[in-house]
Amino acid sequence: MQNKITSMLSLAMKAGKVVSGEFMVENAIKDKSAKLVILATDCSDNTKKKFSDRCTYRSIPYYEFSDKDELGHCIGKEFRACVAVLDEGFAKSIETLLKNNQSE
Numbered sequence: 001m002q003n004k005i006t007s008m009l010s011l012a013m014k015a016g017k018v019v020s021g022e023f024m025v026e027n028a029i030k031d032k033s034a035k036l037v038i039l040a041t042d043c044s045d046n047t048k049k050k051f052s053d054r055c056t057y058r059s060i061p062y063y064e065f066s067d068k069d070e071l072g073h074c075i076g077k078e079f080r081a082c083v084a085v086l087d088e089g090f091a092k093s094i095e096t097l098l099k100n101n102q103s104e
């Protein structure tokens with residue numbers, strides 16, 4: 001399941017529908033262009049709280065997935081604490097996979 005999620009994230013990145021890094025993700029949340037936010041499981045509690053609060057306030061779904069290294073690697077970058085998916089279609093597909101991954 002994890003391979004499918006990383007593949008979808010990689011595909012969304014190649015399509016130009018992913019932003020990464022705290023500053024870019026924060027801006028995407030503020031202007032509501034983010035359709036899904038993914039936080040690394042090993043990011044700080046402060047970062048998790050900051051993004052979960054902002055996503056909840058703006059009704060943007062967010063999930064914790066993988067670690068910083070893998071999250072960055074699947075989008076072709078160095079380690080990343082958070083990424084935002086900007087496309088509705090990719091976001092729904094990835095969210096479905098994340099929900100199935102959590103229930104396993």
